[in-house]
Amino acid sequence: MFKSAQLINSIFVNSLKLCAIQCNQNSLCRIFEYGSIQSNQCLLFEGDLDIQGHLISSLMTNSQVGIIQIKSSLFINYGQSCLTICSQNRYLKCNDHFLCDCIEHTYWNSSSRMCLSQMTISGSFCSPNMNMCRNDLNLTCSFNNQCIDSRISTWSNGITIADRNTIIQGSSSVGLDYPMGIDIYENNNDESLVIVDSTKILIHSWLNDNLQNPSGLFLDKNNLYVVDCNQFRIVLFSSMQTTDPLPQNIAGIKGMNGNQLQRFQYPYGIIVDYQKNLYVADTYNHRIMFWSVNSTSGIILTGTGIIGSGPTELSAPYAVFLDENKGNLYVADKDNHRIQLFYINDTIPLHGITVAGGNGPGSGSQQLNQPTDIWISKKTETMFIVDSGNHRVQLWNIGESSGVTVAGDPNVNLKIPAIGLGLGFYGGNNEPYGIYPECGAETHVDTSGHLNPPPPGCGLNTQKAVYTWLNKVGGRRLDCANSYYNHKSIAQGIQQSGINRSDIFILSKVGPTFALGYNDTINQTIDILQELQTTWIDLLLVHWPIMKHPAQSYIPKSSDPLCNMSNPLTYNEKNCRLSTWSAMITLFNRGIVRSIGVSNYNITHLQEIINAGMILPSVNQVSFHPYNYRTGRTDLLKFCQKNNIQLIAYSPLGVSDVHQFPIIYKSRATGMYSTLFQDPLIISLARTYERTEAQILLRWIHQLGVASNPRSMNETHMRENLDILSNPFTINDDDMMHITNLAQDTCEIDSDWYQCVGDGNPPYKY
Numbered sequence: 108m109f110k111s112a113q114l115i116n117s118i119f120v121n122s123l124k125l126c127a128i129q130c131n132q133n134s135l136c137r138i139f140e141y142g143s144i145q146s147n148q149c150l151l152f153e154g155d156l157d158i159q160g161h162l163i164s165s166l167m168t169n170s171q172v173g174i175i176q177i178k179s180s181l182f183i184n185y186g187q188s189c190l191t192i193c194s195q196n197r198y199l200k201c202n203d204h205f206l207c208d209c210i211e212h213t214y215w216n217s218s219s220r221m222c223l224s225q226m227t228i229s230g231s232f233c234s235p236n237m238n239m240c241r242n243d244l245n246l247t248c249s250f251n252n253q254c255i256d257s258r259i260s261t262w263s264n265g266i267t268i269a270d271r272n273t274i275i276q277g278s279s280s281v282g283l284d285y286p287m288g289i290d291i292y293e294n295n296n297d298e299s300l301v302i303v304d305s306t307k308i309l310i311h312s313w314l315n316d317n318l319q320n321p322s323g324l325f326l327d328k329n330n331l332y333v334v335d336c337n338q339f340r341i342v343l344f345s346s347m348q349t350t351d352p353l354p355q356n357i358a359g360i361k362g363m364n365g366n367q368l369q370r371f372q373y374p375y376g377i378i379v380d381y382q383k384n385l386y387v388a389d390t391y392n393h394r395i396m397f398w399s400v401n402s403t404s405g406i407i408l409t410g411t412g413i414i415g416s417g418p419t420e421l422s423a424p425y426a427v428f429l430d431e432n433k434g435n436l437y438v439a440d441k442d443n444h445r446i447q448l449f450y451i452n453d454t455i456p457l458h459g460i461t462v463a464g465g466n467g468p469g470s471g472s473q474q475l476n477q478p479t480d481i482w483i484s485k486k487t488e489t490m491f492i493v494d495s496g497n498h499r500v501q502l503w504n505i506g507e508s509s510g511v512t513v514a515g516d517p518n519v520n521l522k523i524p525a526i527g528l529g530l531g532f533y534g535g536n537n538e539p540y541g542i543y544p545e546c547g548a549e550t551h552v553d554t555s556g557h558l559n560p561p562p563p564g565c566g567l568n569t570q571k572a573v574y575t576w577l578n579k580v581g582g583r584r585l586d587c588a589n590s591y592y593n594h595k596s597i598a599q600g601i602q603q604s605g606i607n608r609s610d611i612f613i614l615s616k617v618g619p620t621f622a623l624g625y626n627d628t629i630n631q632t633i634d635i636l637q638e639l640q641t642t643w644i645d646l647l648l649v650h651w652p653i654m655k656h657p658a659q660s661y662i663p664k665s666s667d668p669l670c671n672m673s674n675p676l677t678y679n680e681k682n683c684r685l686s687t688w689s690a691m692i693t694l695f696n697r698g699i700v701r702s703i704g705v706s707n708y709n710i711t712h713l714q715e716i717i718n719a720g721m722i723l724p725s726v727n728q729v730s731f732h733p734y735n736y737r738t739g740r741t742d743l744l745k746f747c748q749k750n751n752i753q754l755i756a757y758s759p760l761g762v763s764d765v766h767q768f769p770i771i772y773k774s775r776a777t778g779m780y781s782t783l784f785q786d787p788l789i790i791s792l793a794r795t796y797e798r799t800e801a802q803i804l805l806r807w808i809h810q811l812g813v814a815s816n817p818r819s820m821n822e823t824h825m826r827e828n829l830d831i832l833s834n835p836f837t838i839n840d841d842d843m844m845h846i847t848n849l850a851q852d853t854c855e856i857d858s859d860w861y862q863c864v865g866d867g868n869p870p871y872k873y
Contacts, residue, residue: 113153113212113227113241120149123171130175134197135212137177137224143170153212154224179220185209198222214238220844226254229504229511253472255502255511322375323388323426332357332377332385339364339371341385341398358385358398358405366392366412368404376426376439376480386436388424395424395438395449395457408436409449409457416443418458426480426493437462439478439492444468446481446492446503463490463503463510467720472509475501476722496722523646523702523726524612525809526828527584528576529757529818530569531591569593572820573600577611580825586757586816587639588616588650589631594638601640608641614816615639616650616706617687623654624667624683628690632699647700648728649687652712653680684712685719692722704728704753710746717750724752731756731813732804733789734768734779738851744811756808759815760784760801768852778850788849792842799827806831806838807846 115136120126123141126149130139138152146169181198185208189201193208199222202208209215209222214237216223225241231254240246240254247257319337326332331344340359359371366372374396376388385398387405394410410421422442429436429451436449438459444467447459464475476496483490490503492510503510576582577600587597594615601611617623617631632647654670655662668677669686691703704726705712716723727747731740731754747754761768761783768779780786784800793800801817805828808815819825838846 113244115151115153117151118149119145119147121147123173125149127173130173134210137175138172139175140170140172154227177221182221185215185220185222212241212243220840229254229256229502229507253511255513323377325377325379327379327383332379334374334377334387335359335361336373336375338362339374341374341377341387358387358396358402368396368406371396376424378427378429380429380431386427386429388427388438390423390425390441393421393423395421395427395436406455408451408455409438409459411456414442418460419456421447425478428481428483430483430488435483437481437483437490439481441477441479444475444477444496446475446478446490462505463492463501468496469717469720469723472511474720475510522612523614523753523755523814524582524584525814525832526582526805527586527612527614527755527814527816528572528582528825529586529816530572530593530597531586531588531757531818567596568820569596570600570603573597574603575820575822576825577601577604577606579822580829582825582829583610584612584614584816586614589635590616590618590620590650594635598638598640612645613639613641614646614648615644616648618649618663619651619654620663622663622665622667622670623649623687624665624670625686625690625693627665627667627670628687629694632694636699643698644700646702646704646726647691647694648704648706648724648726649684649691649708651707652684652705652709654683681715684715685721688716688721695722702726706757710743713746713750713752723750726753726755728755728757730758731808731815732759732761732783733786733807733846733849734761734783734852736847736851744813748812754813756813756815759808759817760804777852779852786849788845792838792846795842796836796838798831798836802827802831803838803846806836807843810838810843 115133116129118129120129120141126139126141129149130136130151133151135153136151137154140150140152142148143150177198181196184193184196184199187207189199189205189207193199193201196207198210198213199207200210212225213222214225215221216237226239226246227241227244229246231240237248240248242257245257246254248254319335321333322336323334324332329345333342333344335342338359338361340356340361343355343357345355359374360369363370364372371387371389372391374387375390378386380386383400385396385405386408387396387398389396389410392410392412393414394412395408396405397408398405409419410424411419413420414422416422421438421440423440424438425441426439427436434450434452436451436457438447438449440447440459443465445461445465446463448462449457449459451457464473464478466474468474468476475492475494477494478492479495480493481490488505490501490505490510491513492501492503494501499512500514501510502513573585573596576585583606585597585601587594601608615635617628617635621627621631623631628649632644635644635647636642654665654672662672664673665671665683667683667686668674669679670683672678688705691700694700695703702725703722704724706728708724708727708729713724713727727743729740729743744754746752768781769777770779770781771777783789783804789800789803792803796803798806801824805815805817809831817824817828819828
C-alpha cells in the first residue's frame with residue numbers, strides 16, 4: 108500500500124492488467140495497486156515513489172503494485188503554442204496564455220524536462236517558484252524549502268516584542284537574558300505576557316526570599332506557578348502577588364536537592380490540572396513527578412531515576428503537557444531527542460510511546476535534537492515542539508513519522524554568501540601576481556613529512572587577494588583550509604582590509620595533512636583560531652573523508668586509536684570519520700564554530716552520519732562543474748537537498764588544477780576541452796547572454812541551488828564573479844539543459860583519493 112499518496116479512485120476489475128489500463132487511462136495516475144484490501148480491488152494513486160511516500164505492508168499478501176513511467180519525450184511541446192498541439196497530449200493542457208502547460212496536480216521540472224507530480228505530503232522538499240506543493244491541499248513552499256500548510260506559512264517571520272534592550276519596570280538592569288518560559292496572563296479582557304528570565308528575576312524578591320534560575324511557569328487564571336530550578340522547588344504566586352498573599356513553597360524543599368520523593372534535582376517543566384495537582388519534570392532525576400494539593404511528597408509517574416531510553420525510562424525530561432480530557436501526558440524527553448506520550452490512567456510506572464523524534468539527534472524532518480518544550484492543540488492534537496538543538500519549532504501531527512519546521516532554522520547560524528573566494532595555494536611573491544604554483548604561505552610539513560620553510564615572499568599574494576576581495580570588491584566569504592598553510596597571511600589580509608570581523612564569513616577545514624580524530628580535531632581548530640586571529644569560525648569543514656592526502660607519503664599520527672593509521676589493530680576508517688565528526692559537534696556546541704560541515708563526502712559517507720544518529724553537516728563542499736555533474740553530482744545534490752545539506756562547489760569553473768580533463772582517450776575524442784572556458788557551448792552562451800564564460804558557469808551552478816567559491820587574484824574577475832548576484836541574469840531552461848548535457852569526465856576524483864573511476868577507464872596521470 109502506498110502511504111501518504113493521494114488516492115484518486117477505487118474500482119473493481121478482474122485482473123492486474125485491467126487495473127494497469129485504468130491507471131494508464133487516467134492522466135493523473137502514477138501508481139496502481141491491485142488486490143490490496145479485497146482480491147479484485149484496484150486502487151489508483153497520484154504521486155511519485157522516488158520523492159514522496161513509501162510502501163507499507165498491505166492487508167493482502169498477494170497484492171501487486173505497478174508504476175506508470177513517463178519520459179521527457181511526452182513533454183516536448185511544453186511552452187509551445189497550444190492551438191492544436193495540447194489537445195493531442197494527455198499530460199499537457201492549454202493555459203490562459205495559449206501555451207502548453209502542465210495539467211493539474213503537476214509542475215514543470217526543468218531538470219528532467221517533464222511535468223512531475225506535486226507534493227501531497229507536509230514536509231516534502233520543494234523549490235521556490237516551481238509550484239511543487241499541492242495548493243488545493245493547502246500546501247505551499249515555505250522559507251526553508253518544505254511543503255507546509257499555507258495557513259501557517261507566514262509564521263516564519265516573527266516580531267520581536269522583548270529582547271536584550273527592553274526596559275523592565277522595577278528592574279535594575281535592562282533586557283532579557285536567556286528567557287526560559289512564557290505564558291499569557293488574562294485579566295478583564297486584558298492580556299499580558301509573562302516571561303521567566305533565567306538569569307534575571309523578573310518576579311523580584313519577597314522578604315529576602317529570592318528565586319534562583321526560574322526555568323518554567325504555568326498560569327492558572329490568577330495563580331502563577333514558577334519552577335525555582337536552582338532551589339529545587341515549585342513556588343505559587345496566588346493572585347499574581349508577591350506581598351499579599353505571600354508566595355508559597357508548594358513542592359520540593361528550598362535549597363535541598365535529592366532523589367527522595369520530597370525533593371527535586373533541578374526541575375524544569377510544570378503543568379497543573381483542574382484539581383490544582385502538579386505534574387513536574389524532575390529533569391536530572393530523569394522522572395516525572397505527581398504532587399497532589401497540599402502534599403509534602405510526590406509520586407513517581409514514570410522514570411527510574413537513571414538515564415535510559417526504554418518505555419518507562421527518561422533522559423533529562425524538560426517539559427510536560429497535559430491533555431486532561433483525554434488523559435494524555437506528553438513529555439519532552441530532551442536527551443533522548445523524542446516526545447513521549449503517557450496515559451495517566453494506566454498503572455504506574457506509566458509506559459510511554461514515542462510520538463515524535465526518537466531517531467537519534469539530528470536536523471532531519473524525522474528527527475529532533477534536544478527538545479525542551481511542547482504544546483498540543485486540543486482540537487487537532489497537532490504538536491508544536493521547541494526543537495532547541497536545531498534552533499527551530501516543529502509542527503508534528505500525531506501518527507506521522509516526520510515534522511515540519513514552522514519557525515526558526517536548523518542552520519540558523521549558517522547564512523552563507525553564495526559566492527566566496529577560494530584561497531588554496533596562491534603563488535609566492537617571487538612569481539607574478541596571478542600565477543598559481545603550489546606554494547604554502549607558512550612553514551609547513553611537505554608531502555614527505557619534512558618541515559619546510561616557505562619560499563621567499565610566499566604568502567604576500569594570498570594577503571593581497573584577501574585585501575582586494577574584501578576591501579575593493581566587497582566580497583565577504585573566504586574559503587580557507589589548514590592544509591593550505593596560509594591562515595596567517597589571510598589574517599593579515601583581513602586586518603589590512605579594515606572590514607569588521609563580524610561582517611566576514613570565514614570557512615576553514617581540518618585535515619588531512621594534519622591528524623584527525625576527536626582530540627586532534629579540537630586541537631587543530633584551536634590552532635586555526637590563533638592563526639586567523641579570531642575567536643570563532645563561521646563554518647568549519649572536515650576537508651576529506653579519509654585521513655591521508657593522496658600526494659603525501661607520510662602518515663599524520665593521530666592520538667585517536669581509531670584514526671592512527673600506523674596501528675592496523677585499532678585503525679577503522681569509518682569510525683575515525685565518526686570520531687572526528689563527534690569532535691566537530693563538540694566544537695559547534697561550545698560556540699567555537701558556528702556551523703559545521705564536510706568536504707568531498709559522498710552519499711555513503713553522509714549516510715554513515717545519519718545511521719549513527721548524529722547531527723547532519725550543514726554543508727558538503729565538492730568539486731562541481733558541468734563536466735562532472737551527471738556522472739558524479741546529480742544524485743549527491745538530490746541527497747543533500749533532501750537532507751537540508753547545502754552543497755558548495757569548488758573548482759566551479761573547471762579550470763585545470765590537480766586533474767586534467769581527458770581530451771583524447773585511446774585515439775578517441777571525449778568531447779571535452781582542456782578547460783570549460785574553451786568549450787564551444789560555453790563560449791556561444793557567453794556571447795548570447797553578453798556575459799563572460801566564467802559568469803555562465805557560475806550562474807548555471809547558482810541556478811541549481813549550489814554555492815561556489817572560484818579562486819582568483821584578478822580584481823576584474825572577482826567583480827565579475829559577484830556580478831551574477833548584484834546584476835543577475837537567468838539562463839533559460841533549454842540552455843541550462845544544454846550545459847547539463849555536456850560531455851562527462853568519467854575519470855572523476857573519488858573518495859579513494861585521485862583514482863580514476865567509472866566506465867572502466869584506466870587511471871589518468873595528473
